[in-house]
Amino acid sequence: MSEDILSDTRSRLLRITNMVRKEVKTLISDKTAMFILFFIPFLLILILGTSQPNLEATKTTIWIIDYDHSERSEQFIETMKSLNLSLAVGQRLTPKIYASGEFAPIEPDLGEVESYGNVTEELARRTITTQYLDAYIILPQGFEQDISINGTTTIIVYYDAIDFTKMIVSDMIVLVGSSEIQVKNMLFERDIIYFPETRPKNYDLNILDLGAPYFVPLMLFFTMQLISTQSIVGDIPLRRLLNTSLKRGEVITGKLIAYTIIGIFQVLLSMSMLSIFKVTMHCLWLDLFLILLLNSIVGITMGIFISTITKSRLQASQLFLLLFFLMYINVYYVRNIFFLTFIPIEQTRIVYEFLAYRGKGMLSLWAPIMYMGITGLFFYLASVIYIKFIKKEFI
Numbered sequence: 001m002s003e004d005i006l007s008d009t010r011s012r013l014l015r016i017t018n019m020v021r022k023e024v025k026t027l028i029s030d031k032t033a034m035f036i037l038f039f040i041p042f043l044l045i046l047i048l049g050t051s052q053p054n055l056e057a058t059k060t061t062i063w064i065i066d067y068d069h070s071e072r073s074e075q076f077i078e079t080m081k082s083l084n085l086s087l088a089v090g091q092r093l094t095p096k097i098y099a100s101g102e103f104a105p106i107e108p109d110l111g112e113v114e115s116y117g118n119v120t121e122e123l124a125r126r127t128i129t130t131q132y133l134d135a136y137i138i139l140p141q142g143f144e145q146d147i148s149i150n151g152t153t154t155i156i157v158y159y160d161a162i163d164f165t166k167m168i169v170s171d172m173i174v175l176v177g178s179s180e181i182q183v184k185n186m187l188f189e190r191d192i193i194y195f196p197e198t199r200p201k202n203y204d205l206n207i208l209d210l211g212a213p214y215f216v217p218l219m220l221f222f223t224m225q226l227i228s229t230q231s232i233v234g235d236i237p238l239r240r241l242l243n244t245s246l247k248r249g250e251v252i253t254g255k256l257i258a259y260t261i262i263g264i265f266q267v268l269l270s271m272s273m274l275s276i277f278k279v280t281m282h283c284l285w286l287d288l289f290l291i292l293l294l295n296s297i298v299g300i301t302m303g304i305f306i307s308t309i310t311k312s313r314l315q316a317s318q319l320f321l322l323l324f325f326l327m328y329i330n331v332y333y334v335r336n337i338f339f340l341t342f343i344p345i346e347q348t349r350i351v352y353e354f355l356a357y358r359g360k361g362m363l364s365l366w367a368p369i370m371y372m373g374i375t376g377l378f379f380y381l382a383s384v385i386y387i388k389f390i391k392k393e394f395i
Contacts, residue, residue, distance in 0.1 A: 161198035228303025
């Protein structure tokens with residue numbers, strides 16, 4: 001009886017051992033699996049380890065319009081200008097502060113001489129919707145008198161509503177600056193109160209309006225890349241087509257055109273929905289359509305590339321998720337400057353923001369558009385080269 005049990009146990013162990021050996025051998029011979037398991041963690045940790053924090057959002061410009069012209073208001077301005085905040089990442093945050101009577105960089109289209117303008121409230125109202133100004137503070141008449149006699153004074157603060165990150169940083173600077181002013185000037189029992197507002201003011205603002213530059217490009221890119229990853233791998237009818245006069249390189253072009261046609265209707269539907277919900281669009285409808293379509297096309301070229309180099313639908317799905325995950329964490333967490341330059345959803349966000357919210361034209365945004373074009377062209381050519389010279393068969 002014991003011998004039978006022992007024999008059965010040995011048989012089970014042998015079968016399990018053979019299965020383990022087979023699976024390990026299959027896994028090791030799968031180059032895509034090895035790439036995902038070993039090279040990607042190495043690459044990701046390398047990128048994180050060699051990346052420096054992106055302090056783009058901390059390059060904040062604030063104007064101070066002084067209507068009080070008193071000793072206290074001058075102290076307020078000087079203290080704000082001397083702010084040098086230490087960040088947790090070992091960097092320093094030094095905002096650019098300009099006060100009344102000084103010349104500050106402004107949008108050239110505003111008509112001031114040599115792209116500089118005299119800091120005034122009227123100019124601040126026009127500049128707050130551009131990338132040249134993130135917030136402006138108004139020190140009203142009676143600022144010194146209120147704080148000396150009443151123990152409380154109120155200042156008016158306006159933030160740029162378009163760039164949410166800069167708005168948070170600007171609010172932190174105003175808060176820390178107000179506290180610093182009270183400490184430096186021995187105003188321990190005095191309060192500087194502010195009630196911030198945003199510009200441009202939109203009373204119909206909703207979550208979609210706030211998140212459109214982030215959500216819309218991400219949604220279009222994700223969906224088009226996802227479906228195009230299955231465009232070649234496992235395409236059995238494609239094997240028969242390749243027995244005709246159709247060239248392998250033509251397969252990529254045909255796939256790209258077909259998916260782009262679908263992408264056109266997807267973008268049109270998305271923009272129609274944005275219009276229905278009255279999402280801000282201070283630009284030509286055609287300009288926004290073209291940049292969103294380019295975003296989708298780059299997603300398609302990347303999806304086709306994945307579909308070209310993989311051997312099964314499962315591999316294509318795995319590689320898609322991996323590539324999308326790498327882009328996602330770089331855009332929202334790591335923000336490595338070099339890789340951000342060639343990530344379509346980031347460049348589309350920048351162009352979308354400037355087109356729809358700041359009213360810029362396409363010609364002034366040639367750099368991010370060019371980077372998107374380069375990314376799409378790279379993956380298109382890589383797919384053509386791979387399918388023409390490397391890919392041997394279609395499963």
